[in-house]
Amino acid sequence: MTHVRGRIWRHGEPQDDFDFSAISDCLSGDDTLVWCDIYDPDHAILEDLADELHLNSWAVEDALAESERTKAVVYRTHTFFTVYAVTMTEPAAQEEPSSLLEVHRISGFVLPRGLITVRLSPHVDIDEVSRRFDELGGQEYGVGSLVHGLLDVVVDGHFAAVQALDDAIEGLEDDLFADETPTKGLQRKTFQLRKDLVALRRVVLPMREVVSAIQHRRLDAKTAPELDAVYADLYDHVLRASEWTESLRDMVTTVFETNLSLQDARLNVVMKKLTGWAAIIAVPTAITGYYGQNVEYPGIQTVTGFITSTALIVVMVVILYVAFKRRDWL
Template sequence: MQTRLYAQGRVIEQDFGYAELPDRLRTHPDAVAWLDLLEPSATDLAAVAAEYGLHPLAVEDALAERERPKLDRYPDHLFVNVYAVSFDHGGEPPEVHKVEISAFVTARVLITVHKAEGTVDELVERWDADAGLAASGGIDFLLYGLFDVVVDSQYAAARKVDEAMDSIEDAMLGEGGAPRPVRMRGFALRRTLAQLRRAVAPMQDVVTEVSRPDGGLVDDDLRPYYRDVEDHAERALESIEHSLTRITELLDADLNEQSNILNDITRKLAAWAAIIAVPTAVTGYFGQNVPFPGFGQTWGFVESTALILIGGGALYFYLKKRGWL
């Protein structure tokens, strides 16, 4: 658990116990507070809900795993669920790491529920980085900082995915098509982009809904900053959509290249088959059967059998090496 008490944009107290929070809010009537809970139990969250009048459905969503990104309005508070993300392209396969964050936005307290460790330090740094802006806001400033950190992480992940695609593009567009490991990495990257898109796509609507003028939460001084977060969320989604289109086109281009190679191989095999068919047809028509070394002898049979096995085996390994088998 982490706690902070803000007054006029300054942190006046922090890291105090949860039981002390109501008294400190009463002592400082103009202050707002941040309460962060890491993987709370149902009992812990029920106690918080009873203290601040949180809706049971919002509490249920905060305890659930992998809830979709959304904003729900209740009579006395808002419930927000978002995902901070990071992209690891060094592993096999590349992965998107998500940190699910649920937030209850009340009149004087922002309650965040982290379902995994991460982003808390970045969030605190973001709030501390702009004391002037913090002085003009209250809960809306704390919520803006949360949105800004989340959207920045999403945009950074989208950029890293786009950069990771450059090496795959070079390999796929080379002559002869991409090796199978490169194609499999391309498919893994497309799956990663789909996971990333599910976390990023709703963010613009969530931020827009919070900052709408009739919502009564965001004041005029902070509204431009919320619009800036909306713009970053839109750019992150556009980058992901572009990357999805790009990787799909690369995979399609590689498939076409593989088909062209297969057509060339088929044409060559058909040509050689036609050449071989001429002597085969002539000798078959005339029933030619000329004596050969070892004709009528046991060792001649062994010799022909060995030639068949050696020739067939050599052809098998050659075709296997070329990837035809």
């Protein structure tokens, strides 16, 4: 079911008379600013809106498509963009690791005096977008500040996701050298984190082009330069999130490779110890096997022969044990 909400400002003052059916009339006013948010849109409703506002038909199709990449496309009368907000999920109680991320697509049509956002997911804090807009003084700077408020919330979500994955990788590093951690569980966690990082990277890296395209789109030549500083700061945050994501990718790869190296090292230690004990056990086996021959030899069926064989076993075992222990083979 389609849900529509919005805000309208006239002469820099918020109004309470937002009417979706009259949105084209609102956008035609010189001192009017409109924000319309549409959740779970019906195709027919969005098509009618596109015809009314002269939106690009391909952009409308992209706004409704299930799978679209992060992008920004500049048209003659408006700019269309698609970004992905990221929210964190609670870790699963079961042993099987699950994804820590949920991505939610947001599409937007940036008009000279308004912004229309289209969402397919309810898990986006639209109230926070509105609050950021008011903090920036959007009534003074126009639609550019409203777009900035939306992108700022999205990028902050990216930062929170990167931080959560960073903490998860640090936990992996701690488990890596813990003797009681099951190797199988550690491998599964590592692979799941790698999948989460790949998913996050797909939505974070293209944000640079989105912010840059919107920043340099002069929809209002009078007020747009005033927003250059905040957009430059937003672009810097996007770069930091991208670089952080790349560094985490290297970290999780290092954890995976280190885990394999540790498994090889532990296997070598086990084999070394088994080889040492096998050499020690071979001594009494060889001596008792020699005295078990069915031939005549000195000391056969005598106490002296038993004492001699036992002494040889003890002496050789002690010598081998001490020698292997000094070389850290046991």
